[in-house]
Amino acid sequence: MDNGIGKRATWLRAALISLLLCGTASAKEPIRIELFGEENNIPYAYLEDGVQPAGIYVRILREAFRKLPDYHVSFAAMPFKRGMDLLQSGQIFGYFPPYYRESRDWIERYSVPILQETVVAICNDDYVRSHRLDHFPRDFKGARFANNAGYRMAGAPFFDMVEKGDIELEEGNTTESNLRFLMAGRVDCYVNERMAILAGLRELRTDPDIARKFNEVAIIAREFGYVAFGPDPDGKWPYRDKFVNDLDRVLLDMKQSGEIDRLVTGYFAY
Secondary structure (H helix, E strand, C coil), X not given: CHHHHHHHHHHHHHHHHHHHHXXXXXXXXXXXXXXXXXXXXXXXXXXXXXXXXXCHHHHHHHHHHHCCCCEEXXXXXXXXXXXXXXXXXXXXXXXXXXXXXXXXXXXXXXXXXXXXXXXXXXXXXXXXXXXXXXXXXXXXXXXXXXXECCCCCCCHHHHHHHXXXXXXXXXXXXXXXXXHHHHCCCCCEEEEEHHHHHHHHHHCCCCHHHHCCEEEEEEEEEEEECCEECCCCCCCCCCHHHHXXXXXXXXXXXXXXXXXXXXXXXXXXX
């Protein structure tokens, strides 16, 4: 009898081990993905305390990936121009949140649009009082502009005038550095997204009396931000299209349910 019990116990142990091994073999490991965002685009995508990726887009995407257990997504950040260069050369998987541009025909896929942003030009009081500014960029001939390095949101006609020498351009790496140029009188005007400018002024703890000396003089465009995916010359990411399809589905659900709006509102409530 003891021998029979021993045999049955041995068989049960073997069966349990077999089941555990089968379960381990069949368990699907999530696909590990690293997404890069902008480093200096407050409040949308930036490095908090110079270390942790943060911002509205990071907040939205983190929530989206919680609904996609097939993927383990981590975030990193780098300056816009470098990020776009590495994306174009196929060295990184995805980058956010560039706007759609026909000139970036090397971008192979965009996610669905995530947020609408409003691109504006602001100028200091002295420049506004001494110029008639009805049409952008035509009426800004001779102006000195600040621009975030690598950004083209001011549009092709603006950069044509820069190329011809009709507009002087100075480029800083961050919104804060360009706002400092404006406050110091080093430039007359600055182009960026409206909420990014407001967040930059808040980040600099700008005195309200100084902030009131800047005037929004033109709405240049209303743009959507995306996650962009470039070439994959080495075939490193065969799962890319499925990943983007899955992400799009979740983002559309979040948009329709109002979750994205709540996340944006919640961000500014902090």
